[in-house]
Amino acid sequence: MEKILDVFKALSDETRLRILNLLYEQELCVCDIMETLQISQSKASRHLIYLKNAGLATDRKQAQWAFYSITKDEKMKFIDSLVYDNLRQLEACRKDLENLHEWLKHKEYPCE
Template sequence: MSTIEVLKALADETRMRMLSLLYQETLCVCDLEAILKLSQSNASRHLTKLKNARLITSEKQAQWVYHRADEKMLATCSFVKELLAAESDMSPLFRKDLARLRKYRECGGGCGRTVKIDEE
Protein backbone atom coordinates (compact mmCIF):
# COMPACT_ATOMS: atom_id res chain seq x y z
CA MET A 1 0.00 0.00 0.00
CA SER A 2 1.38 3.37 -0.95
CA THR A 3 1.83 6.20 1.50
CA ILE A 4 -0.52 8.30 -0.65
CA GLU A 5 -3.33 5.74 -0.27
CA VAL A 6 -2.82 5.61 3.50
CA LEU A 7 -2.88 9.40 3.72
CA LYS A 8 -6.06 9.53 1.62
CA ALA A 9 -7.73 7.09 4.01
CA LEU A 10 -6.65 9.20 6.99
CA ALA A 11 -7.78 12.48 5.40
CA ASP A 12 -11.20 12.18 7.05
CA GLU A 13 -11.85 13.02 10.70
CA THR A 14 -14.33 10.17 11.18
CA ARG A 15 -11.88 7.60 9.84
CA MET A 16 -9.14 8.96 12.10
CA ARG A 17 -11.50 8.72 15.07
CA MET A 18 -12.41 5.14 14.11
CA LEU A 19 -8.79 4.13 13.70
CA SER A 20 -7.97 5.68 17.06
CA LEU A 21 -10.65 3.55 18.73
CA LEU A 22 -9.62 0.43 16.79
CA TYR A 23 -6.03 0.99 17.87
CA GLN A 24 -7.25 0.76 21.47
CA GLU A 25 -9.65 -2.16 21.13
CA THR A 26 -11.27 -4.61 18.71
CA LEU A 27 -14.78 -3.39 17.87
CA CYS A 28 -17.68 -4.29 15.60
CA VAL A 29 -19.65 -1.83 13.51
CA CYS A 30 -22.46 -1.68 16.10
CA ASP A 31 -19.93 -0.57 18.73
CA LEU A 32 -18.59 2.16 16.45
CA GLU A 33 -22.13 3.29 15.62
CA ALA A 34 -22.96 3.73 19.30
CA ILE A 35 -19.68 5.37 20.33
CA LEU A 36 -19.33 7.73 17.37
CA LYS A 37 -23.07 8.24 16.79
CA LEU A 38 -22.97 7.07 13.18
CA SER A 39 -25.47 5.26 11.02
CA GLN A 40 -24.62 1.68 10.09
CA SER A 41 -24.13 2.58 6.42
CA ASN A 42 -21.86 5.51 7.25
CA ALA A 43 -19.77 3.45 9.66
CA SER A 44 -19.47 0.60 7.15
CA ARG A 45 -18.44 2.97 4.36
CA HIS A 46 -15.62 4.41 6.50
CA LEU A 47 -14.52 0.94 7.63
CA THR A 48 -14.28 -0.14 4.00
CA LYS A 49 -11.96 2.76 3.21
CA LEU A 50 -9.74 1.93 6.19
CA LYS A 51 -9.70 -1.74 5.21
CA ASN A 52 -8.86 -0.94 1.57
CA ALA A 53 -5.88 1.08 2.83
CA ARG A 54 -4.93 -1.96 4.94
CA LEU A 55 -5.05 0.09 8.12
CA ILE A 56 -7.50 -2.31 9.76
CA THR A 57 -8.16 -6.03 9.67
CA SER A 58 -11.49 -7.75 10.11
CA GLU A 59 -12.51 -11.12 11.46
CA LYS A 60 -15.96 -12.66 11.20
CA GLN A 61 -17.27 -14.52 14.25
CA ALA A 62 -20.82 -15.87 13.85
CA GLN A 63 -22.93 -12.95 12.59
CA TRP A 64 -20.50 -10.27 13.86
CA VAL A 65 -17.46 -8.82 12.10
CA TYR A 66 -14.78 -7.49 14.44
CA HIS A 67 -12.33 -4.82 13.32
CA ARG A 68 -8.98 -3.75 14.75
CA ALA A 69 -5.98 -1.70 13.71
CA ASP A 70 -3.53 -3.70 11.61
CA GLU A 71 -0.35 -3.78 13.68
CA LYS A 72 1.79 -4.84 10.70
CA MET A 73 0.67 -1.86 8.64
CA LEU A 74 1.12 0.48 11.60
CA ALA A 75 4.66 -0.83 12.00
CA THR A 76 5.32 -0.25 8.30
CA CYS A 77 3.77 3.23 8.37
CA SER A 78 4.98 4.36 11.79
CA PHE A 79 3.85 7.91 11.09
CA VAL A 80 0.24 6.70 11.53
CA LYS A 81 0.95 5.79 15.16
CA GLU A 82 2.50 9.21 15.66
CA LEU A 83 -0.59 10.90 14.19
CA LEU A 84 -2.89 8.86 16.43
CA ALA A 85 -0.82 9.68 19.51
CA ALA A 86 -0.79 13.38 18.66
CA GLU A 87 -4.54 13.50 18.08
CA SER A 88 -5.23 11.54 21.27
CA ASP A 89 -3.13 14.05 23.23
CA MET A 90 -4.34 17.26 21.59
CA SER A 91 -7.86 16.68 20.32
CA PRO A 92 -10.73 17.01 22.81
CA LEU A 93 -12.89 15.04 20.36
CA PHE A 94 -10.53 12.06 20.36
CA ARG A 95 -10.32 12.13 24.17
CA LYS A 96 -14.12 12.25 24.31
CA ASP A 97 -14.33 9.23 21.98
CA LEU A 98 -12.04 7.22 24.27
CA ALA A 99 -14.11 8.25 27.30
CA ARG A 100 -17.28 7.19 25.47
CA LEU A 101 -15.66 3.82 24.65
CA ARG A 102 -14.86 3.25 28.34
CA LYS A 103 -18.37 4.28 29.39
CA TYR A 104 -19.90 2.10 26.67
CA ARG A 105 -18.03 -0.94 28.00
CA GLU A 106 -18.83 -0.09 31.63
CA CYS A 107 -22.54 0.05 30.72
CA GLY A 108 -22.32 -3.40 29.13
CA GLY A 109 -22.23 -2.30 25.49
CA GLY A 110 -21.10 -4.80 22.90
CA CYS A 111 -22.37 -6.85 19.98
CA GLY A 112 -26.03 -7.54 20.53
CA ARG A 113 -26.02 -5.34 23.64
CA THR A 114 -25.84 -1.82 22.25
CA VAL A 115 -26.43 0.75 24.98
CA LYS A 116 -27.07 4.48 24.76
CA ILE A 117 -24.36 6.65 26.23
CA ASP A 118 -25.36 9.95 27.80
CA GLU A 119 -23.39 13.00 26.84
CA GLU A 120 -20.68 14.01 29.26
Protein backbone atom coordinates in the same frame (compact mmCIF):
# COMPACT_ATOMS: atom_id res chain seq x y z
CA MET B 1 3.57 4.59 -4.16
CA GLU B 2 -0.09 3.63 -4.63
CA LYS B 3 -0.33 2.07 -1.14
CA ILE B 4 0.98 5.18 0.61
CA LEU B 5 -1.45 7.33 -1.38
CA ASP B 6 -4.30 5.09 -0.24
CA VAL B 7 -3.16 5.49 3.37
CA PHE B 8 -3.06 9.28 3.12
CA LYS B 9 -6.48 9.34 1.45
CA ALA B 10 -7.84 7.19 4.27
CA LEU B 11 -6.38 9.60 6.83
CA SER B 12 -7.91 12.62 5.13
CA ASP B 13 -11.36 12.14 6.68
CA GLU B 14 -12.31 13.19 10.22
CA THR B 15 -14.58 10.21 10.84
CA ARG B 16 -11.90 7.75 9.76
CA LEU B 17 -9.37 9.45 12.04
CA ARG B 18 -11.80 9.18 14.94
CA ILE B 19 -12.38 5.49 14.17
CA LEU B 20 -8.64 4.89 13.94
CA ASN B 21 -8.24 6.49 17.37
CA LEU B 22 -10.86 4.10 18.79
CA LEU B 23 -9.29 1.04 17.18
CA TYR B 24 -6.02 1.88 18.90
CA GLU B 25 -7.81 1.05 22.17
CA GLN B 26 -8.91 -2.44 21.18
CA GLU B 27 -10.68 -4.56 18.61
CA LEU B 28 -14.20 -3.22 18.14
CA CYS B 29 -17.45 -4.36 16.64
CA VAL B 30 -19.18 -2.09 14.14
CA CYS B 31 -21.89 -1.52 16.78
CA ASP B 32 -19.26 -0.19 19.20
CA ILE B 33 -18.17 2.42 16.69
CA MET B 34 -21.75 3.32 15.78
CA GLU B 35 -22.68 3.88 19.40
CA THR B 36 -19.51 5.72 20.35
CA LEU B 37 -19.52 8.14 17.41
CA GLN B 38 -23.32 8.28 17.09
CA ILE B 39 -23.24 7.40 13.39
CA SER B 40 -25.29 4.99 11.29
CA GLN B 41 -24.29 1.40 10.63
CA SER B 42 -23.82 2.14 6.93
CA LYS B 43 -21.55 5.12 7.64
CA ALA B 44 -19.47 3.16 10.17
CA SER B 45 -19.13 0.21 7.81
CA ARG B 46 -18.23 2.39 4.84
CA HIS B 47 -15.42 4.10 6.76
CA LEU B 48 -14.15 0.82 8.25
CA ILE B 49 -13.98 -0.75 4.80
CA TYR B 50 -12.05 2.29 3.58
CA LEU B 51 -9.55 1.83 6.41
CA LYS B 52 -9.33 -1.89 5.67
CA ASN B 53 -8.76 -1.32 1.94
CA ALA B 54 -5.97 1.14 2.77
CA GLY B 55 -4.32 -1.54 4.91
CA LEU B 56 -4.87 0.30 8.20
CA ALA B 57 -7.42 -2.11 9.69
CA THR B 58 -8.27 -5.79 9.54
CA ASP B 59 -11.56 -7.51 10.18
CA ARG B 60 -12.86 -10.82 11.37
CA LYS B 61 -16.38 -12.18 11.31
CA GLN B 62 -18.13 -13.77 14.26
CA ALA B 63 -21.64 -14.93 13.40
CA GLN B 64 -23.36 -11.85 11.95
CA TRP B 65 -20.94 -9.37 13.55
CA ALA B 66 -17.81 -7.85 12.08
CA PHE B 67 -14.93 -6.90 14.38
CA TYR B 68 -12.14 -4.54 13.34
CA SER B 69 -8.66 -3.99 14.68
CA ILE B 70 -5.55 -2.02 13.76
CA THR B 71 -3.13 -3.50 11.28
CA LYS B 72 0.34 -3.46 12.79
CA ASP B 73 2.94 -2.73 10.11
CA GLU B 74 6.45 -1.49 10.84
CA LYS B 75 6.30 0.63 7.68
CA MET B 76 3.32 2.49 9.15
CA LYS B 77 4.83 3.44 12.53
CA PHE B 78 4.06 7.08 11.78
CA ILE B 79 0.39 6.21 12.40
CA ASP B 80 1.25 5.44 16.04
CA SER B 81 2.64 8.94 16.40
CA LEU B 82 -0.36 10.44 14.62
CA VAL B 83 -2.70 8.81 17.11
CA TYR B 84 -0.75 9.17 20.36
CA ASP B 85 0.94 12.52 19.78
CA ASN B 86 -1.80 14.27 17.84
CA LEU B 87 -5.28 12.75 17.84
CA ARG B 88 -5.26 11.91 21.54
CA GLN B 89 -4.54 15.57 22.27
CA LEU B 90 -7.77 16.70 20.59
CA GLU B 91 -10.83 17.21 22.76
CA ALA B 92 -13.14 15.39 20.32
CA CYS B 93 -10.94 12.29 20.29
CA ARG B 94 -10.58 12.28 24.07
CA LYS B 95 -14.37 12.50 24.34
CA ASP B 96 -14.73 9.62 21.88
CA LEU B 97 -12.54 7.47 24.12
CA GLU B 98 -14.60 8.40 27.18
CA ASN B 99 -17.79 7.51 25.30
CA LEU B 100 -16.29 4.21 24.17
CA HIS B 101 -15.26 3.20 27.68
CA GLU B 102 -18.69 4.12 29.02
CA TRP B 103 -20.41 2.16 26.26
CA LEU B 104 -18.24 -0.92 26.79
CA LYS B 105 -19.03 -0.96 30.52
CA HIS B 106 -22.75 -1.29 29.82
CA LYS B 107 -23.10 -3.22 26.59
CA GLU B 108 -24.15 -6.84 26.31
CA TYR B 109 -21.71 -9.19 24.58
CA PRO B 110 -20.88 -9.92 21.89
CA CYS B 111 -23.16 -7.15 20.64
CA GLU B 112 -26.56 -5.78 21.41
